[in-house]
């Protein structure tokens with residue numbers, strides 16, 4: 365084992381939380397090592413739809429949306445089924461406005477806001493996720509206090525005799541190193557969607573569901589923290605996400621070069637039907653709940669059905685609303701009649717016609733007698749009838765994209781052990797953290813959480829380094 369350097373802060377993982385933590389620590393004058401296991405930075409962040417859940421912004425005001433941090437806090441608690449830690453939620457809403465401005469100062473571009481799942485007012489603030497990471501990574505590259513190491517995996521935390529985390533073991537190719545830290549280690553290794561071992565342990569019902577998310581998201585940070593006695597939260601709430609396109613339908617096999625296309629026509633007014641051409645759920649529900657319903661359908665396959673009026677609302681960002689893009693890639697099918705659309709999908713035409721007719725009748729009557737749909741999504745907007753030809757269908761399924769469960773932290777991001785005590789020198793932020801989303805998930809709140817708590821973790825670890833340096837002199 366060769367010691368490579370003494371530094372103030374080590375940040376494990378080069379996704380959104382890791383970039384924000386590294387930059388925030390360096391802003392406080394700390395020397396930082398930012399490690400990324402893969403060749404490229406970005407993790408799940410770069411594959412994401414790029415939406416941030418924020419409240420009371422200029423972009424909301426520009427389209428006349430009234431919202432406030434307190435309303436956001438209430439919604440986050442409601443969506444979590446009451447399982448979120450109120451102190452974490454409170455910290456999120458107190459810090460979100462400042463973090464939004466900070467991200468813009470780093471060069472991140474926010475686009476026009478739109479409605480997504482589980483938000484009672486439009487508050488998902490879209491970015492382009494590639495631009496998001498590119499902008500932050502450029503800042504990292506320009507910051508002389510940050511040393512960025514790609515293709516370098518953190519393997520173990522070093523716990524000292526004084527009861528604090530004092531270093532991290534690294535592996536790069538055949539070489540192993542140890543980095544010693546004065547301030548602390550920030551775990552920002554993302555979720556564990558790519559770990560069959562951990563999915564089997566916590567969500568065995570999802571073991572056969574397709575897995576997406578960052579290629580390196582295998583739960584490494586979670587395991588390293590466990591090894592030191594870290595407590596965990598929300599492990600029982602790991603769920604899949606509805607709306608992942610089946611790119612080559614009717615061939616349902618994924619191909620190695622497949623692009624992940626997550627699309628949500630249902631929150632614009634589309635309906636979802638199964639292979640029997642029948643609806644199976646209230647489509648306004650969270651895409652997490654729709655995922656469970658979808659996986660219970662024949663072969664776990666569904667079709668998002670919509671019309672030209674919905675296609676006309678397609679926008680490139682957030683990508684979940686980029687229906688035109690998915691059509692251009694040949695993934696969304698189009699036909700001039702419901703019968704022809706059904707033929708392309710290999711489902712029964714008269715049944716699909718009947719399903720749409722019945723649904724349109726419910727919309728006209730203002731009452732969905734089948735599944736009780738009352739809104740477009742998350743309590744916002746009114747359902748619309750489907751009748752403007754041509755008609756469209758997106759063959760899709762549910763996949764494990766994100767896990768949203770993991771180590772328990774205090775609002776200042778210190779990792780807690782199973783007895784509720786802080787593990788000195790150990791911080792965590794982003795998807796590796798549990799206790800924030802609870803049993804549900806508000807769209808945009810994971811990127812928001814990664815940025816907000818990533819910055820807090822970086823600041824905390826840097827302050828600790830400064831305090832230790834002061835006391836040593």
Ligand SMILES: Cc1cc2nc3c(=O)[nH]c(=O)nc-3n(C[C@H](O)[C@H](O)[C@H](O)COP(=O)(O)OP(=O)(O)OC[C@H]3O[C@@H](n4cnc5c(N)ncnc54)[C@H](O)[C@@H]3O)c2cc1C
Pocket residue numbers: 376377378379380381382399400401402405406407408409410411412413414415416417516517518519552553554555576577578579580581582583584585624626682765766793794795796807808809810811812814
């Ligand atoms: C398709 C998709 C769409 C999504 N859309 C949205 C959305 O619109 N809004 C939203 O809020 N959320 C969304 N999410 C979820 C969101 O993208 C993630 O929860 C969030 O990006 C997590 O950020 P992070 O920094 O914690 O982790 P990541 O961005 O995943 O970064 C973690 C990094 O750590 C690295 N790493 C792992 N282990 C190690 C190790 N041992 N050593 C060094 N590095 C390591 C990984 O390689 C990875 O680069 C989406 C997710 C997916 C997959």
